[in-house]
Amino acid sequence: MPALKGERKQIEPIEAADIELTGLAIPEAESRAQSAAVPANADTRRTVIRYGLALVLLGSLALIAVYFQSIGGRQETVIGENTKQPIADVPTSVAPASPYEQQQKAAARRAAQDVLARVVEKQRQLEASAVSEWAGTAFASAIERAESGDRLYRQARYEVAQKAYLQSEKELDAIGDSLAGTLEKMLKEALAAIESGDEPTARATLETVLRMQPAHAEAQQALERVAKLPQVMAVLTEAEDRLSKGAPEAAQALFSQALTLDSQSRRGQSGLAESRRILSERAFQSALDAGYQALEAGNFSAAVRKFNQALSEKPDSETTRQALVQAQNELNQSRERSWLEAAKEHEAAERWVEAVTAYDKVIASDSSVVAARTGRIRSQARADLDSQLQKLIGAPLRLSSPSVLREARQALSDAQKVRPDGPRINQQVERLEVLLQGAVTPRPVVVQSDNETRVSVLRLGELGQFREKTIELRPGKYVAEGVRPGYRDVRVDFVVSGESEAPILVACTEPI
Numbered sequence: 001m002p003a004l005k006g007e008r009k010q011i012e013p014i015e016a017a018d019i020e021l022t023g024l025a026i027p028e029a030e031s032r033a034q035s036a037a038v039p040a041n042a043d044t045r046r047t048v049i050r051y052g053l054a055l056v057l058l059g060s061l062a063l064i065a066v067y068f069q070s071i072g073g074r075q076e077t078v079i080g081e082n083t084k085q086p087i088a089d090v091p092t093s094v095a096p097a098s099p100y101e102q103q104q105k106a107a108a109r110r111a112a113q114d115v116l117a118r119v120v121e122k123q124r125q126l127e128a129s130a131v132s133e134w135a136g137t138a139f140a141s142a143i144e145r146a147e148s149g150d151r152l153y154r155q156a157r158y159e160v161a162q163k164a165y166l167q168s169e170k171e172l173d174a175i176g177d178s179l180a181g182t183l184e185k186m187l188k189e190a191l192a193a194i195e196s197g198d199e200p201t202a203r204a205t206l207e208t209v210l211r212m213q214p215a216h217a218e219a220q221q222a223l224e225r226v227a228k229l230p231q232v233m234a235v236l237t238e239a240e241d242r243l244s245k246g247a248p249e250a251a252q253a254l255f256s257q258a259l260t261l262d263s264q265s266r267r268g269q270s271g272l273a274e275s276r277r278i279l280s281e282r283a284f285q286s287a288l289d290a291g292y293q294a295l296e297a298g299n300f301s302a303a304v305r306k307f308n309q310a311l312s313e314k315p316d317s318e319t320t321r322q323a324l325v326q327a328q329n330e331l332n333q334s335r336e337r338s339w340l341e342a343a344k345e346h347e348a349a350e351r352w353v354e355a356v357t358a359y360d361k362v363i364a365s366d367s368s369v370v371a372a373r374t375g376r377i378r379s380q381a382r383a384d385l386d387s388q389l390q391k392l393i394g395a396p397l398r399l400s401s402p403s404v405l406r407e408a409r410q411a412l413s414d415a416q417k418v419r420p421d422g423p424r425i426n427q428q429v430e431r432l433e434v435l436l437q438g439a440v441t442p443r444p445v446v447v448q449s450d451n452e453t454r455v456s457v458l459r460l461g462e463l464g465q466f467r468e469k470t471i472e473l474r475p476g477k478y479v480a481e482g483v484r485p486g487y488r489d490v491r492v493d494f495v496v497s498g499e500s501e502a503p504i505l506v507a508c509t510e511p512i
Contacts, residue, residue, distance in 0.1 A: 108158035112149070115165040119146050122172040130211040134182050135175045142171035183209055187219060194225055195266055197233045202226050225262050232262045239271055248278040284313035288320055291327065300331035336362045336369060343375055350424040352383030385414060389428040392435070397495065399439035400476025408436055442472035443496050446503040453482040453490075453508045468503075484508035 123143065131139045149164030186209050193202035203226050209219040225232075239254030252275035258268040291306030307324035311317065343358035356379045362372035388411050398404045415429045448468045449455050455469075456462040458479045463469055473496045482490040487508035494504050 105156070105158065108162065109153075109156075112153055112158045112162040112165060115162055115169060116146070116149070116153075119165055119169050119172065122169065122176065126172060126175060129179060129213065130208065131175065133208055134186070134212065135178065138171065138175050142168045142175065145171060179212070183213060183216065186212075187216075187222070190219070190222055194222065194229060197229065199226060199229050202229070221264075225264060228261050232258050232265060232268070235261065236265070236267050236271065239268075239275075243271065243275060243278075248275045248282075251275045252279065280313045284310050284317070284320075287313065288317075288323070291320075291323060295323070295327050295330070298330075298334075300327055300334055303327035304331055332365050336365050336372075339365075340369075340371060340375075343372075343379070347375070347379060347382075348422075350382070350386070350422045352379050352386050355379035356383055382418070385411065385418070386425070386428070389415060389425075389432060393428060393431050396435045396439070397476055397497070399435060400474060405436070405439060408432060408439075412436065439475055442474050443501065444470050445473050445494075445496055445501050446470050447480065448503050448505045448507075449482065450507040450509070453484045453487075453506065455506045456481050456483075480504060480506045482506040482508050487511055 123146075126135075126139060145164055146168035149161040149168065152158075152161035152164060186205050190202045190205040190209065193199075193205065203223070206219050206223045206226065209216055210223070213219070235254055235258040239251045239258060242248075242254060243251035252272060255268050255272035255275055258265055259272060262268065287306045287310035291303045291310060294300070294303035294306055304324065304327045307320055307327055310320045311324065314320065339358045339361045343355045343362070346352070346355035346358060356376055359372045359376035359379060362369050363376065367373075388407075392398070392404075392408045392411060399408055412429060412432050415425055415432070418425055446468060447455060447457075447463065447466075447470075449466055451465055451467045454462065454465055457471070457473075458481070460471070460473070460478075463471070475496050477493070477495050480492045480494065482492075484507075488510040490506060490508050492504060492506050494501075
């Protein structure tokens with residue numbers, strides 16, 4: 001059929017429709033006649049005529065359809081949601097699809113099926129998160145978009161169907177992406193309801209969250225808090241009442257009790273913090289007042305202690321810090337005066353080591369105190385001399401050594417020059433003078449032997465063989481030796497002091 005006037009394009013070929021001939025009405029009698037083994041001629045002719053009429057009728061209908069399509073002018077068909085394209089003139093005959101076109105159509109069908117599979121999976125995942133409870137409208141819109149794709153798919157419009165599926169997938173992805181934010185928002189709403197004591201709202205919201213995400217740990221913990229909410233709210237109400245009536249101690253205990261029931265209660269945490277702040281303020285003011293009172297009374301140690309206590313409650317209090325500095329200075333000066341007085345008392349009693357210790361305390365507190373520095377030098381010199389004198393007096397036999405004897409004479413000279421003197425140093429001087437005199441005065445010592453042994457005394461010389469001999473020796477330690485042929489040598493240590501000395505026996509009596 002030629003193209004209609006005004007058309008520039010040849011119409012697209014129309015694919016022949018599948019017509020179920022079995023659907024045509026055939027009289028029951030004729031049906032039975034067709035099933036007979038050898039039908040009558042009249043019946044056969046009637047059957048052939050009826051089928052022929054049916055075919056003629058179908059052919060006429062097809063020609064009429066082609067005719068009306070050709071005279072309908074330029075028609076439009078929907079390609080996408082908002083895109084239209086004119087339909088070309090229908091040819092007088094339908095050409096079969098080429099293998100290339102068949103392959104393209106099959107590829108488009110598979111692509112649409114792939115997208116649809118993803119859509120179905122994402123639909124399933126969202127339905128598992130109770131999506132109808134938190135994004136029902138958007139989810140219904142996405143599903144409706146997928147269903148429109150199904151309709152297009154059944155019409156074999158695979159590319160357009162794929163676009164509908166992709167749009168549905170995009171909408172489902174947007175819903176999925178909003179899940180985390182929705183969960184966070186709903187959880188915040190539930191926590192706010194818990195803080196306000198709205199148990200029904202908190203419970204309903206948390207149960208929805210857990211339907212959306214059953215393993216949501218924070219929501220599970222919050223639901224446990226809801227179970228204790230009535231008890232917690234009763235305790236918090238009482239605690240806040242006590243706090244408003246000026247009883248922070250009782251309020252603190254009640255807020256602590258509420259936090260034992262629900263450690264995450266913000267009202268409990270803030271209430272406990274406020275109770276502690278009030279109590280800390282009271283403790284601060286009390287300690288500060290006590291510190292000033294102690295400072296005025298001259299009890300500087302107590303003042304320092306109280307000001308430190310006040311600073312522990314309010315570390316940023318500059319007023320308290322200045323008061324502490326004043327109290328500490330007063331305390332240091334008081335202690336320095338006390339230590340100086342003690343040092344002078346130790347000096348007067350000739351307790352020089354104790355005096356040095358007291359002066360050291362003053363210097364450690366304030367090294368600029370001249371009296372402490374000069375007093376320490378004086379006391380240290382006297383302490384050194386006292387120690388030297390005591391050492392010489394305590395070991396008089398050491399005076400037999402020439403070097404020790406010289407040291408003792410020098411120490412005695414220094415001690416005799418000390419002014420002011422005192423009972424202790426005078427006694428030391430007198431005792432050392434006696435020891436020095438004795439150290440240079442020889443003492444008679446009796447030495448006995450067997451007249452067979454040759455006897456000698458170290459630092460003195462050989463005495464020979466004798467039965468008894470008296471010699472003069474200065475106080476000190478000595479060694480006598482005895483030698484006799486055929487006998488073991490002997491060695492005798494003895495001491496000469498200022499007292500009467502027993503005889504010294506030196507004899508070799510053990511044969512070899």
